[in-house]
Amino acid sequence: RSRWSQAAAAKNASKESSKVSKESSKxxxxxxxxxxxxxxxxxxxxxxxxxxxxxxxxAAALRAEVSSDDDExxxxxxxxxxxxxxxxxxxxxxxxxxxxxRGSDTEDEEEGEMRDDDxxxxxxxxxxDDExxxxxxxxxxxxxxxxxxxxxxxxxLVDKMRAKLSGGQFRMLNEALYTTTGDRALDMVQDSPGMFxxxxxxFREQTKEWPxxxxxxxxxWLRTQPSTAAVADxxxxxxxxxxxxxxxxxxxxxxxxDAPGVVACNMAQVPLPDASVEVAVFSLSLMGTDxxxxxxxxxxxxxxGGVLWIAEVRSRFDGSAGHASVSSFLAVCAQLGFVLxxxxxxxxxxxFIVHLVKGKGAARAGxxxxxxxxxxxxxxxxxxxxxACIYKRR
Ligand code: SAH
Numbered sequence: 001r002s003r004w005s006q007a008a009a010a011k012n013a014s015k016e017s018s019k020v021s022k023e024s025s026k027x028x029x030x031x032x033x034x035x036x037x038x039x040x041x042x043x044x045x046x047x048x049x050x051x052x053x054x055x056x057x058x059a060a061a062l063r064a065e066v067s068s069d070d071d072e073x074x075x076x077x078x079x080x081x082x083x084x085x086x087x088x089x090x091x092x093x094x095x096x097x098x099x100x101x102r103g104s105d106t107e108d109e110e111e112g113e114m115r116d117d118d119x120x121x122x123x124x125x126x127x128x129d130d131e132x133x134x135x136x137x138x139x140x141x142x143x144x145x146x147x148x149x150x151x152x153x154x155x156x157l158v159d160k161m162r163a164k165l166s167g168g169q170f171r172m173l174n175e176a177l178y179t180t181t182g183d184r185a186l187d188m189v190q191d192s193p194g195m196f197x198x199x200x201x202x203f204r205e206q207t208k209e210w211p212x213x214x215x216x217x218x219x220x221w222l223r224t225q226p227s228t229a230a231v232a233d234x235x236x237x238x239x240x241x242x243x244x245x246x247x248x249x250x251x252x253x254x255x256x257x258d259a260p261g262v263v264a265c266n267m268a269q270v271p272l273p274d275a276s277v278e279v280a281v282f283s284l285s286l287m288g289t290d291x292x293x294x295x296x297x298x299x300x301x302x303x304x305g306g307v308l309w310i311a312e313v314r315s316r317f318d319g320s321a322g323h324a325s326v327s328s329f330l331a332v333c334a335q336l337g338f339v340l341x342x343x344x345x346x347x348x349x350x351x352f353i354v355h356l357v358k359g360k361g362a363a364r365a366g367x368x369x370x371x372x373x374x375x376x377x378x379x380x381x382x383x384x385x386x387x388a389c390i391y392k393r394r
Contacts, residue, residue, distance in 0.1 A: 170202025235285020
């Protein structure tokens with residue numbers, strides 16, 4: 001709260017000082033046109049007095065904010081994120097600040113009359129920002145839940161700013177995960193402990209209003225499998241699968257373990273023995289640019305005859321400009337030693353689901369040597385690039 005409010009107060013203060021100089025220049029113009037020097041001086045004096053009073057109010061507000069800065073630590077963490085993942089975030093923060101400025105202007109009684117060029121500029125900028133958001137929504141190739149039902153005026157200004165910021169953080173982390181390797185993602189997470197709580201929460205927010213979630217379909221399928229089957233959930237998020245599946249053994253892996261039972265690791269290297277599980281699940285988790293290493297790892301830990309269950313966002317496989325199509329992706333899975341079981345389930349427009357069975361033969365990844373941490377063990381397979389899944393602004 002405090003850093004934003006400080007920034008807001010500072011922004012107000014600078015706005016006020018630009019008003020002061022504008023008003024003083026108005027005042028000097030008034031001096032030249034005034035019929036008597038006496039009247040002009042009065043006008044100028046009055047204008048300066050009002051402007052100085054406004055500036056003093058802003059300075060007092062700023063001082064009050066600085067002294068009530070009690071949640072410093074939280075703010076530092078937020079600042080760090082901003083520094084680490086820039087751009088998009090800044091827009092959000094700017095918009096939030098602008099909104100805050102509009103809100104806090106009520107303190108200024110003269111504001112109604114004193115709408116100047118400055119204010120108009122700000123409004124134009126906001127209108128342009130809004131437009132950008134809409135275009136974003138239309139063009140984004142990703143998926144999105146419907147906007148939350150936020151009765152207008154029900155959220156406080158601070159709540160709104162927070163929601164906007166955390167949405168921005170979620171989208172940035174999400175994008176970061178889709179554009180880097182598993183090892184780098186793990187470094188990033190380890191450098192900023194706690195960061196992923198917000199990611200998982202953001203992910204839940206995005207998916208909770210989907211008509212069907214892949215995770216629910218996975219649980220439904222697992223109910224048809226023996227309860228003794230050992231399951232490995234690759235990229236488990238907050239480990240909902242482990243809680244909902246009827247199987248006694250569910251190994252949950254994710255970059256950060258903020259839910260009980262989750263093993264924190266890069267899932268290209270999970271701490272499971274070879275051929276130790278009957279099921280490997282990837283529910284919307286083929287995120288890294290080296291996602292092939294995740295699948296090769298799944299192949300390693302699966303028993304022959306075990307099932308690889310994958311749900312992925314359909315738009316990631318549109319086959320455009322060097323990107324994967326479902327069939328080019330499945331072709332490499334086949335080279336790895338996975339046999340397609342049935343047809344890909346394409347009944348859902350957002351994502352598709354495949355069941356693949358680890359066959360006896362091929363197993364090129366079975367021969368791979370595990371590299372030291374940080375190295376990508378090469379299977380020699382050429383995995384086609386998957387598009388990043390960018391979630392829309394809400
Ligand atoms: N499977 C869950 C969560 C999906 S979100 C569900 O369907 O609800 C994708 C998850 O994959 C995120 O939690 C992300 O942290 C995780 N992830 C991405 N890359 C990873 C990696 N290299 N190692 C471990 N987890 C990873």
